[in-house]
Each structure stands twice: as C-alpha cells, then as structure tokens.
Amino acid sequence: MFVPETIFVEREVLGAPMVRRCRSRAPDVPVVEIDDRRQLLGEGDVASSKRQLVLALRRSAFLEHCPAGTRGMACCNYLVMHFASNCPMDCRYCFLQEYLAANAPLTAFVNPEAGLAEIGAMLDAHPERQFRIGTGELADSLALDPLTGLSRELVPFFAARPNGLLELKTKTTAIEDLLDLDPCDRVVVSWSLAPEAVVATAEFGTASIAHRLDAMRRVVAAGYKVGVHLDPLIEHDGWAEGYRELIAAVAVAVPRDRLAWTSMGALRLSPGLRTRIRERFGPLPLLAGEQVPGLDGKWRDFQPLRVHMYRQIRAWLTEAFADVPLYLCMETPPVWEKVFGETPPREQLLGATLAAR
Numbered sequence: 563m564f565v566p567e568t569i570f571v572e573r574e575v576l577g578a579p580m581v582r583r584c585r586s587r588a589p590d591v592p593v594v595e596i597d598d599r600r601q602l603l604g605e606g607d608v609a610s611s612k613r614q615l616v617l618a619l620r621r622s623a624f625l626e627h628c629p630a631g632t633r634g635m636a637c638c639n640y641l642v643m644h645f646a647s648n649c650p651m652d653c654r655y656c657f658l659q660e661y662l663a664a665n666a667p668l669t670a671f672v673n674p675e676a677g678l679a680e681i682g683a684m685l686d687a688h689p690e691r692q693f694r695i696g697t698g699e700l701a702d703s704l705a706l707d708p709l710t711g712l713s714r715e716l717v718p719f720f721a722a723r724p725n726g727l728l729e730l731k732t733k734t735t736a737i738e739d740l741l742d743l744d745p746c747d748r749v750v751v752s753w754s755l756a757p758e759a760v761v762a763t764a765e766f767g768t769a770s771i772a773h774r775l776d777a778m779r780r781v782v783a784a785g786y787k788v789g790v791h792l793d794p795l796i797e798h799d800g801w802a803e804g805y806r807e808l809i810a811a812v813a814v815a816v817p818r819d820r821l822a823w824t825s826m827g828a829l830r831l832s833p834g835l836r837t838r839i840r841e842r843f844g845p846l847p848l849l850a851g852e853q854v855p856g857l858d859g860k861w862r863d864f865q866p867l868r869v870h871m872y873r874q875i876r877a878w879l880t881e882a883f884a885d886v887p888l889y890l891c892m893e894t895p896p897v898w899e900k901v902f903g904e905t906p907p908r909e910q911l912l913g914a915t916l917a918a919r
Contacts, residue, residue, distance in 0.1 A: 705736060
C-alpha cells in the first residue's frame with residue numbers, strides 16, 4: 563500500500579467522504595490544509611511529487627477522449643476519466659514525468675460523484691451505444707485505492723449501466739476493495755505486463771509479475787474479467803523468450819473465457835520525454851534502442867522491428883487465447899495491415915473490445 567509522506571487537503575473539501583476515508587486509512591500521515599492545489603505548482607521535483615498526496619476538487623471535465631486518437635493513428639474510441647493525477651510508481655519510460663512535470667503533486671479528486679454524473683448523462687443520452695471507459699490515463703487506476711476507496715463507488719455505478727464498460731488498469735495488487743463487489747460483467751480489471759527483465763530495470767515501485775498474476779487469479783475468482791496490455795513492448799536481449807514465457811504464465815493464471823481483451827503497443831517517447839529520462843536516469847540500456855519519429859511526433863522503434871515483435875507476440879497470444887480480442891495501441895494503419903492484414907474501422911475496433919463484455 564502506498565503511504566504518502568504528507569497529505570495536503572483543500573480546506574473546501576475537508577468534510578468530503580473521500581478525505582475522511584484517506585485520513586482514517588492513513589491515520590499517522592500528517593495533514594496540511596491548503597487553499598488551492600494550484601499553490602503547489604512547481605514545488606519539488608518529479609520524484610518528490612510522488613511522495614505527497616493532494617486531496618482536491620476537480621474543477622474541469624472528468625471525461626475525455628483517449629489521446630491515442632491522434633493524427634495518423636488507428637483509434638478504438640476509448641474514453642478516459644480523470645479521477646486522479648500522477649502516480650506513486652516511477653516507470654522509467656512513463657510519459658507523466660514530462661507531461662505533469664510542472665503540475666501539483668500526486669492528486670486524488672474528491673468529488674467523483676461529479677464525474678459519475680457527467681458519465682451517467684452521456685450514457686443516458688445514448689442508450690443505443692456501447693462505451694468503453696477507463697481511468698488509467700493520468701494515474702494508475704488502483705494505486706490509490708487502498709486510501710481513497712474509489713473503486714467502491716465506481717464498480718456499483720457501472721454494474722448498473724448496460725451500455726457502459728469500465729476498465730481499471732494497473733501495475734499494482736491493490737484489489738482488496740474490489741473483491742466483495744459484484745461487477746455484473748461491466749467492469750474489467752486490466753494489468754500492464756512485461757517480462758521480469760523489464761520490470762526489474764524500468765518499472766520501479768510496481769508489483770512483481772508473480773504478484774500481478776496472483777491478483778488476476780483473485781479478481782477472476784471474485785467475478786471479474788481481466789485484460790492484458792503488453793504495452794510498451796521493449797526490445798531487449800531475450801525479449802522473445804521473455805514475452806513467450808509471460809504469455810504462458812497468463813494462460814495458466816486466467817481462464818480463456820475470463821480474458822476480456824489483450825493489446826500490444828510499442829515503446830513511444832516524445833522528444834521532451836527522451837530528454838527528461840536522460841536528465842533523471844542517465845543512459846538506460848533497456849531504453850537505448852534506435853528510434854525514429856512518427857506522424858504524431860513520438861519516437862518509436864523502426865517499423866520493421868515493431869512489426870516483427872507484434873507478429874511474433876500475436877502468434878503466441880492467438881495460440882493461448884483464441885478468439886480473445888487483440889488490438890494495437892497508438893499504431894498507424896500501415897502497421898495494422900502488416901500485423902493483421904487489414905486496418906479495422908473505428909466502430910469495428912470498439913465493437914471487438916466490447917464483445918468481451
């Protein structure tokens with residue numbers, strides 16, 4: 563369980579239920595009252611920002627379209643909700659270390675009811691459509707759950723919604739608040755996975771693969787489906803054997819009919835992120851492969867290498883999980899065609915992922 567060094571609370575929300583939960587679940591952590599989280603902007607560095615927790619109101623919209631739908635990329639119409647910002651873990655490749663560099667420390671927004679009202683209005687306005695919605699864009703979906711108990715509000719909300727599917731995406735084992743809730747097949751708990759060589763050298767503060775697999779078993783036993791994201795794929799010595807063994811281990815842990823979907827995505831770094839990684843960590847052999855800029859301005863491995871990795875890993879996934887939806891994240895139509903033989907239209911991508919509901 564993540565325990566912050568200090569909890570900052572906006573005075574306006576001192577009586578909010580989430581504030582009370584956090585204080586009761588971490589009674590020994592000092593609390594500092596502040597007027598506005600924005601007064602903390604620019605204080606400290608990336609590492610120190612991960613050791614504090616701010617409890618604040620979200621004053622802007624909670625729901626956005628996934629940024630994967632950028633120029634030149636095939637998109638699956640994924641929607642993201644922002645119930646938190648930043649992450650207590652410190653993956654070496656994480657885009658948040660650049661994207662949130664000037665932002666306030668790790669923040670949980672204490673008015674989730676406003677976000678759920680926003681989502682509910684959208685679902686009610688389009689009862690004929692299916693929506694796949696995730697919370698893991700600007701924060702790990704479950705890293706703060708032992709403090710905030712947010713899942714205890716999200717799961718019942720989506721369990722009662724026939725046209726909304728919630729994805730909780732994590733690299734943790736923070737699943738305790740999920741286990742006595744009934745998801746009604748409307749909630750998928752997904753894990754980002756990588757070979758242990760990658761976890762040990764690039765995913766600092768995350769749960770081990772063995773512990774993630776055990777958490778998968780436990781949520782499946784509690785009635786949830788799970789998702790698997792091999793993203794980012796990182797080319798390294800022994801990568802093929804590492805990913806083959808990883809997929810085999812998932813096949814042992816998760817029955818095929820309880821796997822909602824799988825995805826693959828290449829390591830992608832913006833120019834600013836490449837600079838930030840070098841500033842913070844110096845040369846990292848695992849992230850030192852030769853890359854080229856793409857249409858969206860992000861650097862990726864050469865297309866032939868990406869296609870080779872995708873094809874090989876796709877073969878293992880298809881062998882282990884026949885008929886389970888598989889898609890690429892933030893990739894171009896030409897790469898889709900080389901890997902799958904076609905570029906599915908947006909509505910087909912969305913339908914494929916929701917077919918697992």
